[in-house]
Amino acid sequence: MNGATMEVGAVAAMRYVKDGIMAARLVMQHTKHTMLVGEQASAFAISMGLPGPTNLSSTESLEKWIIWKANACQPNFRKNVLPADGCGPYHPKGNVKLAQNNCLMDNVAESVTLGSSHVDRHNHDTISMAVIDKMGHIAVGTSTNGATFKIPGRVGDGPIAGSSAYADDEVGACGATGDGDIMMRFLPCYQVVESMRLGMEPGLAAKDAILRIARKYPDFVGAIFAVNRYGKHAGACHGWTFQYSVRSPEMEDVEIFTVTP
Incomplete structure (x- = not known):
């Protein structure tokens, strides 16, 4: 972010390009947009000269993922889904229609308690x-x-x-x-x-x-x-x-x- 002009450049959910902060700067310098996301953010970054597509997985990250999968994908960031202790496929727990379910506010205490648990x-x-x-x-x-x-x-x-x-x-x-x-x-x-x-x-x-x-x-x-x-x-x-x-x-x-x- 440029504090003089208030211009912002950002990328999100960008894969296959290592230098995310440079990609964000390129968005600010060479587009009139503020944010690019996903595969098209990767394509933009590569088109502007950044190296890629690149496999960003490391030996450490692959080992961590294998252990996580073996541990039934726990912990994860899902809530109110089934299976609660598995790797999916996931589906909503109970009836998700608010009109036939408890008040939305009933879940406030649970959501706040979850906090930064992961x-x-x-x-x-x-x-x-x-x-x-x-x-x-x-x-x-x-x-x-x-x-x-x-x-x-x-x-x-x-x-x-x-x-x-x-x-x-x-x-x-x-x-x-x-x-x-x-x-x-x-x-x-x-x-x-x-x-x-x-x-x-x-x-x-x-x-x-x-x-x-x-x-x-x-x-x-x-x-x-x-x-x-x-x-x-x-x-x-x-x-x-x-x-x-x-x-x-x-x-x-x-x-x-x-x-x-």
């Missing part, structure tokens, strides 16, 4: 970064492979502007990581930037955005960093101890900051 620091790999140049222009980027054992076709918060990242030259920037399926429902980075626009310090803005999510999903796992246009930065997290790194021209090396829940 997401922790070991099974996702989001990298989010913000950069401020000498002219004061701000850019952000996020790259991720998504959650382990996700349902095919799943799109997380990585390519969603305002969720995993957001920037505005006039205010500052934000990056996020964690349970994207929950965090994208709150657009936490948009919230952070808008809170800073109203005068909130980065630390308070980040904490406020995290607490908004935690009030609805007390078991969720996630973290945010915030930086204003003057370079003041802070982080906030829930469900884990979070670390982020900072480098500026005045610093001899990268400095790592630790944030506790």
Whole structure:
């Protein structure tokens, strides 16, 4: 995302192309769109010069998948389906017609309890970064492979502007990581930037955005960093101890900051 022009480039559910963040930048630089998805995102990236199609499976990922299949595809991200402890094919559990079923709100407690049960620091790999140049222009980027054992076709918060990242030259920037399926429902980075626009310090803005999510999903796992246009930065997290790194021209090396829940 370009904080000067508010342009965004994103790709989602893209296969066979390794460099997702570069593909997203190509969308911003060479199209009038904001997001491309699926096979056509791959075709676009390759047509613009990125290597592919490439088999992105590794020995480690294949071994992990084989063990997962042998364990009846557990854990997974499905709910209210049968078979509950198998690899499918899946079908809805019970009668899905709301008119003949319990009130939708009956499932709220169950949904909130599920929270981030399959997401922790070991099974996702989001990298989010913000950069401020000498002219004061701000850019952000996020790259991720998504959650382990996700349902095919799943799109997380990585390519969603305002969720995993957001920037505005006039205010500052934000990056996020964690349970994207929950965090994208709150657009936490948009919230952070808008809170800073109203005068909130980065630390308070980040904490406020995290607490908004935690009030609805007390078991969720996630973290945010915030930086204003003057370079003041802070982080906030829930469900884990979070670390982020900072480098500026005045610093001899990268400095790592630790944030506790």
